Amino acid sequence: MSKTIDRIVVSGMGAVTAFGIGLEPLWEGARAGAVAIRPVAGLPMAGYRTKLAGEVPEDVKPSYDGLSGAVREPSLDFALVAAEEALAASGLAGVVPPERWGVVFATCNGGLVSGEQALRAEASGQPAPFEQLLLVSPQTIAEVIGAAFGFGGPVLSVNTACASGAHAIAHAVELLRDGHADALLVGGSDSLSGVTFAGFNSLESLSPNPAAPYSKGRDGLSLGEGSGMLVLTRATIAAAHDAPVLAEVLGYGLSADGYHATAPHPEGAGAARAIVAALASGGVRPDEVGYVNGHGTGTPKNDPAEVAAVRTAFGDDTAKTLLSSTKSMIGHLLGAAGAVESIVTVQALREQTAPPTAGFLEPDPHCAIDVVPGGSRTLDTAAALSNNFAFAGANASILFGLPGRIESPAPGDEPIVITGLAALGPDWNTLAGLHAAYRDYSAADRRSERFAALLGNPEWELPPRERRRVDRLGRYAIMASAMALADAGLAGTERPAPRIGVVLGTGLGPLASIEEFVVPLVDSGPETANPAVFPNTVYNAAAGQVAMKLGLTGVTSTLTAAHAAGAAALCVARDLLRRGTADAIVVPAVDTFCAAARTAYGRLPAFARSAEYVPTEGGYGIVLEPLSKALARGAVPRAEFAGFGMASDGLGIGEFDTDGKGFERAMRAALAHAELTAAQVPRIQSNAAGVEAFDTAEFAAIGRVFDSTEPFVETPKRWLGEPVGAGAHLAVALAAEQPLAQPVLINSSSPGGTHISVVLTPVRTADDRSTSW
CATH class of the missing domain: 3.40.47.10 (Thiolase/Chalcone synthase)
Incomplete structure (x- = not known):
């Protein structure tokens, strides 16, 4: 565009x-x-x-x-x-x-x-x-x-x-x-x-x-x-x-x-x-x-x-x-x-x-x-x-x-596509395993404790000696990134790779490492500070571990937009690629749980009242790259990242608009950004995760945006659990396992009313931007 x-x-x-x-x-x-x-x-x-x-x-x-x-x-x-x-x-x-x-x-x-x-x-x-x-x-x-x-x-x-x-x-x-x-x-x-x-x-x-x-x-x-x-x-x-x-x-x-x-x-x-x-x-x-x-x-x-x-x-x-x-x-x-x-x-x-x-x-x-x-x-x-x-x-x-003194180059607008995916969850460590779990879900699978059962992937796990200074968040980020790069056909790229970046999304971040570092200080004072743990207390430690282990020395960033963190990381990576800052970016979204996380979720009013809400751990990876780069190396894109929209409710700490106005603005902005109408999007991956008031607000917004159409609305997080900041990645992994045949809109939101909608389409050339699927 x-x-x-x-x-x-x-x-x-x-x-x-x-x-x-x-x-x-x-x-x-x-x-x-x-x-x-x-x-x-x-x-x-x-x-x-x-x-x-x-x-x-x-x-x-x-x-x-x-x-x-x-x-x-x-x-x-x-x-x-x-x-x-x-x-x-x-x-x-x-x-x-x-x-x-x-x-x-x-x-x-x-x-x-x-x-x-x-x-x-x-x-x-x-x-x-x-x-x-x-x-x-x-x-x-x-x-x-x-x-x-x-x-x-x-x-x-x-x-x-x-x-x-x-x-x-x-x-x-x-x-x-x-x-x-x-x-x-x-x-x-x-x-x-x-x-x-x-x-x-x-x-x-x-x-x-x-x-x-x-x-x-x-x-x-x-x-x-x-x-x-x-x-x-x-x-x-x-x-x-x-x-x-x-x-x-x-x-x-x-x-x-x-x-x-x-x-x-x-x-x-x-x-x-x-x-x-x-x-x-x-x-x-x-x-x-x-x-x-x-x-x-x-x-x-x-x-x-x-x-x-x-x-x-x-x-x-x-x-x-x-x-x-x-x-x-x-x-x-x-x-x-x-x-x-x-x-x-x-x-x-x-x-x-x-x-x-x-x-x-x-x-x-x-x-x-x-x-x-x-x-x-x-x-x-x-x-x-x-x-x-x-x-x-x-x-x-x-x-x-100084104003008006220097002319900057124009930004690019090349299409950005998805070429690699990876999924780690409570009961799966492959894309196929994720899809099998989604097909075979039942009420009995909706356990309230799905925090510490993440399987990981033995093929990509760090050797025991290398785990000592890498917390679980970093380990899962490394695994998900390595798997996604392999899926994209980029695993064999020469390292270090200054044109491959890593942009990570995490909702809870290193809360487990923060807890591990801070609790002894509270109990016994500064002499108990552990210098091996302290570096893992920064939110971008996991992205740094990915860069170090996998040799990715291109652009990097870490987004912490709570339950919308993965979506935010995808949007930032897309922007960076369109600007020509990298040839490819792997976007991991990871979250793990600890006692502090359990306490927080138990105290938040909307979540504490929602028996249907199931938070989970998760590690997901998505590889984005410009279409020309993907085609030049013979990759088969799974989907085009056609556009996104962002909005917020702006109501205060932990509050959201129960009428879904922020949801609505984000979806309308995403459709406009992708140059699509609501009638051209037959499928929605909903943010709904079992928090009744929040889910009702989103469904009301969907009804207004898609009032003259009847899109198929999926709610995978209601059955598989919500992997906190990796929710958008879960939806992408489900939607784009095979190359997309029709557009899909994916919603992600934070409990504080931050809304991000992402539109994926089949890969489009300049001549078929108005195609109706």
């Missing part, structure tokens, strides 16, 4: 950091090279290598009052206050219709403070309120942000550890380019917690002094907290409403190291690929980029790897490039770092001023580049880059430009 090419611009920004509340104190502090890394006042600090962090210095109280006063999550509060500033600055909140607004939210730890509080309450015999349990989820925070401002468009959460904020910007750019929203509130948030300190302390990564990035003698990072939020929109929308245009997002680059769970590739190979991709996607030469806001953590391994990456990407132009670290002043904001540092990058462009690297000690021959020591520097540049690199080897670079 041909799309109008439009520039993506930044129209508003807001921040909460150790410099205080607001964009102005952030920029003033960064420009001056002030250091806001101080003794921590809000947490007990006994048992750590440091007493310092970039702590937010004042109480943060958002205007939104939709939560119980007894439930406060600082990551959410930071994000809401930063969002209020960004929206006010943009002037778009009252003029762009609510259903055309959305949220792409990034975080590393989500509501970890709420999770820790809930565990302490449970340990003392006081059941935690369900709102507190829900706030552990990154998607819940994203949905509350959307509800606070009445948004009804896409709501996604992204979790690629310390690169999350940058990934959120990249994904938001594609949603806007493809017309899924007119304006998006994009950014990240994370807060300090004892768990985070204990984890980094166990890895011996914390510096007892304020971090000194790129300096000889540096000895670790400083943690920070806060939020950065940006309003992104298309240039035509900004012009129509006379909104500010602060900068353009020219391009981005994403890559996986496929190297180590916590350490970067020593030569910065993966980071260099991200930087090169960002420059290429923006149509910018290295000599046109005068400033790089670096990842700059201050650790012995990260800084030289980043400098090596910049030198590889910029070549002879490195000598003319300034590189500095915002983390030297406010600490490492983890999932919020990419957003806050992007804001600083935009300000650097606007004022043509490169902020310094604070605390610089003396040059390190392994970091031989101008890191702006001593004070800010004048710039003369139309473009600037922001780098963020993360645990599990997830790399992201975002390229910003």
Whole structure:
């Protein structure tokens, strides 16, 4: 489908950091090279290598009052206050219709403070309120942000550890380019917690002094907290409403190291690929980029790897490039770092001023580049880059430009097809086994406990020695991905494979590993922190394990949109492929259960009242690739991923519209995106999973969208159970085992009212887009 090419611009920004509340104190502090890394006042600090962090210095109280006063999550509060500033600055909140607004939210730890509080309450015999349990989820925070401002468009959460904020910007750019929203509130948030300190302390990564990035003698990072939020929109929308245009997002680059769970590739190979991709996607030469806001953590391994990456990407132009670290002043904001540092990058462009690297000690021959020591520097540049690199080897670079100065290449619109599938479930470890289970279901099969019976696939299981540092989530992701690649005929591709990526969806994420890591801390303190478990507590650890084990070093991301996470990952992967960032992407969707998950489902009102609801574990894999690539290598596509639609109810924490209005908007948007009418779609794979009120809302919406037709509506999750975030993958595996003969619409939704509808069709050429099947 041909799309109008439009520039993506930044129209508003807001921040909460150790410099205080607001964009102005952030920029003033960064420009001056002030250091806001101080003794921590809000947490007990006994048992750590440091007493310092970039702590937010004042109480943060958002205007939104939709939560119980007894439930406060600082990551959410930071994000809401930063969002209020960004929206006010943009002037778009009252003029762009609510259903055309959305949220792409990034975080590393989500509501970890709420999770820790809930565990302490449970340990003392006081059941935690369900709102507190829900706030552990990154998607819940994203949905509350959307509800606070009445948004009804896409709501996604992204979790690629310390690169999350940058990934959120990249994904938001594609949603806007493809017309899924007119304006998006994009950014990240994370807060300090004892768990985070204990984890980094166990890895011996914390510096007892304020971090000194790129300096000889540096000895670790400083943690920070806060939020950065940006309003992104298309240039035509900004012009129509006379909104500010602060900068353009020219391009981005994403890559996986496929190297180590916590350490970067020593030569910065993966980071260099991200930087090169960002420059290429923006149509910018290295000599046109005068400033790089670096990842700059201050650790012995990260800084030289980043400098090596910049030198590889910029070549002879490195000598003319300034590189500095915002983390030297406010600490490492983890999932919020990419957003806050992007804001600083935009300000650097606007004022043509490169902020310094604070605390610089003396040059390190392994970091031989101008890191702006001593004070800010004048710039003369139309473009600037922001780098963020993360645990599990997830790399992201975002390229910003001054408005109207640089022309970016046009995005592509090649059809994207499914070429590989894999399915692991409670009673099956092959596609054939899944279909047999679906054919032979009975009421007796609907066991209430289908959590820990996942069979796996012995052919693709890791050897016992390799399992020690890979949790079950990672193991199932590896198995499902390997099986799907084999099914697609890509198992023999040379490794490492920089043109094959991995985009993972997970609803519960590493909750089992988080529980394993946190419970001893709650019981006995930071000295019990297990450095072997801590790397698995980030949501993108499983995607990193896939990249490492299978040698997939192309684009990567992890989507955490609760029960719609798999669908979100498919949509993001489709966008990345249409942009030409990869030749193929494997999209695993995985979820496993633990005691904390059982507790949460038992407390959620809608689920606790639904005797028919059966959650299950699952690991599924889908391979997507451009049609031309599939045909060139002789693959037989199973289906075309023709389009998708996203909508949200925007009603608050754990709430959804019982009339199904969000469901309806998502389905109508998906049909329009696929250029189909309701009459051309004879089959629907429903989201229905046995939660009566939710299922009734969806069926009402289906009735309105397909009011003059009678599609065949299947409800596989009512019989096979719901594999949490892998529900869309289950539906695809059932629908596309054989090449599709007719279009199918697949619905996925989160308990908090996020709806994603996906349309698959038989593979279509340019001449038969209007075919009626």
